[in-house]
Structures are given as C-alpha cells and as structure tokens.
Amino acid sequence: MKFLPFVVRHLRHTWVRTGSTTIAMGLCVFLFCTLQSVLGQFNRFIDARSPRRLVTRNGIGIMSSLPLAHGERIKAVSGVVHVAVTLMFGGILPARKEGRVDAGSGTDWTSAFTNTAVDAEPYFAMQPELAISPDQFRAFMDDLRGCVIGRQLADKFGWSIGDRFFLESFIAGMKKPSGPFEFVVRAIYDVDRNNDPGTETNMMFFHFRYLSESLGWPGRGVGRTHLFTVGIDDPARAAEIAAAIDLLFENSSDQTFTESEKAFTANFVSMVGDLGAIVNGIGLAVCFTILLVTTNTMSMAVRERRTEVAVLKTLGFRSGQVMGLVVAEALLLGAMGGLFGVLGTEAAIWALNNTPRLTLVGITHVELRAPVALAGVGIAMLLGFAAGLMPAWGAYRARAAEMLRSL
Numbered sequence: 344m345k346f347l348p349f350v351v352r353h354l355r356h357t358w359v360r361t362g363s364t365t366i367a368m369g370l371c372v373f374l375f376c377t378l379q380s381v382l383g384q385f386n387r388f389i390d391a392r393s394p395r396r397l398v399t400r401n402g403i404g405i406m407s408s409l410p411l412a413h414g415e416r417i418k419a420v421s422g423v424v425h426v427a428v429t430l431m432f433g434g435i436l437p438a439r440k441e442g443r444v445d446a447g448s449g450t451d452w453t454s455a456f457t458n459t460a461v462d463a464e465p466y467f468a469m470q471p472e473l474a475i476s477p478d479q480f481r482a483f484m485d486d487l488r489g490c491v492i493g494r495q496l497a498d499k500f501g502w503s504i505g506d507r508f509f510l511e512s513f514i515a516g517m518k519k520p521s522g523p524f525e526f527v528v529r530a531i532y533d534v535d536r537n538n539d540p541g542t543e544t545n546m547m548f549f550h551f552r553y554l555s556e557s558l559g560w561p562g563r564g565v566g567r568t569h570l571f572t573v574g575i576d577d578p579a580r581a582a583e584i585a586a587a588i589d590l591l592f593e594n595s596s597d598q599t600f601t602e603s604e605k606a607f608t609a610n611f612v613s614m615v616g617d618l619g620a621i622v623n624g625i626g627l628a629v630c631f632t633i634l635l636v637t638t639n640t641m642s643m644a645v646r647e648r649r650t651e652v653a654v655l656k657t658l659g660f661r662s663g664q665v666m667g668l669v670v671a672e673a674l675l676l677g678a679m680g681g682l683f684g685v686l687g688t689e690a691a692i693w694a695l696n697n698t699p700r701l702t703l704v705g706i707t708h709v710e711l712r713a714p715v716a717l718a719g720v721g722i723a724m725l726l727g728f729a730a731g732l733m734p735a736w737g738a739y740r741a742r743a744a745e746m747l748r749s750l
Contacts, residue, residue: 391541428570429569
C-alpha cells in the first residue's frame with residue numbers, strides 16, 4: 344500500500360490516457376451489467392411461472408390460432424380445473440398531439456407493455472398470486488371496457504382507478520375501423536414479493552368478450568384465440584394431462600401443443616433469439632476489444648517509463664516490485680473502469696424505472712443486483728490484470744544497464 348500514491352501520481356500525470364481508458368472499460372462494464380440485468384429480469388419472470396398451469400397453443404406455432412370450441416373439450420380432460428381463453432392483443436398507446444389521442448399519427452414503441460385479452464373469471468381463478476381487491480374485481484367484471492393493471496404499470500403511467508386510456512393493436516386483424524379501443528382502469532393488482540418474487544406487475548388484462556364483440560367476431564363466425572391457459576389439479580400429472588389434451592386434437596385440422604406455462608414462456612421469449620447467447624456474445628466481443636485497448640495503454644505507459652524503471656532498479660527495487668507496480672496500475676485502472684460502469688448502469692436503470700411512460704421491450708422496472716455489479720467490477724479488474732501482465736513482464740525482465748545505455 345505504501346507505493347499506491349506513486350501509482351496514483353503516474354495515473355494523474357497521464358490523465359487524458361487514464362480517463363479515456365477508464366471510460367472504455369466503464370462502457371464494457373455498463374453493457375455487461377445492463378444486458379445481464381435485463382436478461383435476469385426475463386429469467387426471474389420465467390422461473391416464477393406456476394407448475395399448476397399449462398398453455399395450449401396451435402401445433403404450428405405460437406402466432407397461429409385455435410378455435411374457441413377447443414376450450415370446451417379441454418375442460419373435459421381429467422385433471423383440468425380451469426380453462427381460460429387467452430389472446431395476445433399487442434396493443435400500443437396511440438401517439439398524442441396536444442394531449443389528444445391521434446390514432447393516425449403512428450405509435451410510440453418506447454411505451455409498449457404486455458396486454459392480454461382473457462376469459463376473466465377462470466383466468467384469475469388460476470392466478471392466486473395476483474392480489475386484487477374483491478370490490479375492484481367486481482367492478483372489473485361488471486364493466487366490459489374495464490381492465491386490470493399491475494402496480495408497476497399504474498405507477499409508470501400515472502394511472503389510478505377510473506382512469507381511461509386507449510390502445511391500438513399492431514396486429515392487423517385486431518384493429519377497429521372506428522379507431523383505438525378505450526379501456527377503463529377498474530382494478531390494480533399487487534403481488535407478495537416474499538412468496539412470488541418473480542411475478543411481474545407491469546401487465547394489463549381485459550375482457551376477451553370486449554375484443555370479440557368490438558371486432559364483430561361472433562357475427563362473422565371467427566371465434567378463435569391464440570392460447571388456452573389451463574389450470575390443473577396436480578402438477579405431478581402435468582405431462583400426462585398435456586399429452587391427453589393433445590391427443591384430443593391429434594386428427595384435427597387444428598392440432599394442439601400443450602406445455603407447462605414455464606416452458607411456454609421460455610419458448611416465447613426465445614422467439615427473439617437465444618437471449619443468453621446474444622448477451623454473452625456481445626459481452627465477449629466488447630471485452631476482447633477493451634482488452635486490446637487496455638493492453639496498448641499499459642504498453643505505452645511502460646515504454647514511456649523506461650528511464651523510471653531503470654532508475655528504480657538502480658536504487659535497489661527488485662524486478663518483482665517493479666512488475667508489481669505495473670500490475671497494480673493496471674488493476675487500479677480496471678477498478679476505476681468497473682466502478683464507472685456500475686455507476687453508469689445504476690443511472691440508466693434509475694432513469695428507466697423513474698421516467699414516466701418509458702418502457703424497455705415491455706419492461707417497466709429493472710434491478711441491478713449485487714452479484715451482477717460485483718461480476719462487472721471483477722471483469723474490469725481481470726481485463727486490467729490481463730492487459731498489464733505482458734508489459735509488467737517486460738519491465739520485470741528489463742536490465743537497468745541496457746535501458747540506461749539506450750537512452
């Protein structure tokens with residue numbers, strides 16, 4: 344520690360290079376921590392899915408539909424307790440001009456959030472983790488335009504009970520000629536974070552009947568949905584019940600594929616790609632680039648200090664001590680870069696969490712957890728150590744007499 348002021352003094356002497364290297368390493372840590380925090384949010388949401396719920400979809404793919412008549416047949420399967428129509432609406436808040444809704448001026452994707460049309464009574468009966476006041480739930484059931492929103496969503500958009508807003512789906516078949524759908528906030532749900540830490544409160548649910556009647560589906564004989572959410576009595580029989588459901592429609596023109604809610608959610612998220620591979624690939628590429636930058640910085644620092652290294656060895660400093668000084672400088676650079684990156688991540692996450700009406704791919708709240716922050720700082724210090732090792736080894740092997748003679 345007694346040589347730390349010496350190391351700091353040199354970093355201050357070359358403050359431009361020190362600052363640019365710290366910023367570069369900080370950007371690396373910022374990307375790592377931000378991407379890992381978003382990935383962790385998705386993983387916690389997937390892990391929180393209940394083993395008592397299955398999802399039945401079209402065997403062709405998630406976006407293909409199924410006839411509503413399938414629901415009645417699924418109810419008859421042994422072990423099935425509830426069946427609820429579930430349709431992904433894909434609603435986006437219409438753009439606004441001077442505080443008024445302007446449906447023809449495009450959409451704002453930065454305020455997107457999850458909104459789903461459901462057969463409300465059976466759906467919420469199999470979602471005990473969503474805590475809703477009985478009075479609010481009755482008001483929701485009595486209002487066809489009513490909706491249930493999560494606490495985080497309500498806080499993000501400043502909505503309270505009785506507020507009205509408009510959504511317009513980006514899916515062509517779910518657009519009304521008369522304009523966006525109007526919704527009224529009738530209930531706000533919360534969750535018990537101790538028992539259900541991964542359950543999101545940034546989603547919206549509304550009546551499937553409102554959607555179907557508004558689009559005139561019954562009269563046109565459409566009667567289809569994306570999914571059926573199925574509540575079962577015994578999670579141990581999930582695979583057996585899923586197979587029984589699919590067997591019902593094996594020879595149908597609309598064959599089904601039934602899986603656990605957790606598996607369905609993971610598959611749905613993977614539609615955008617393998618998020619883990621994408622995040623890790625970006626991280627590795629950035630780390631390799633920053634490693635090259637930091638190695639070049641440390642090499643320049645050692646070359647510029649040839650005289651200093653020679654004098655230190657002449658004064659009696661051992662080669663190991665000189666090498667340690669160079670490595671310590673590289674580690675300090677890494678620590679500063681890591682701290683800068685973590686602080687930058689905290690600032691970005693704070694901005695996302697506290698900026699009204701701002702979401703990130705439907706996420707309203709992200710949390711930077713301590714293991715991710717520590718890993719980010721650790722990566723920065725590891726990069727610093729790796730970058731300073733070769734220059735430090737060069738300083739270790741250098742002979743004072745040869746270095747002085749070359750001046």
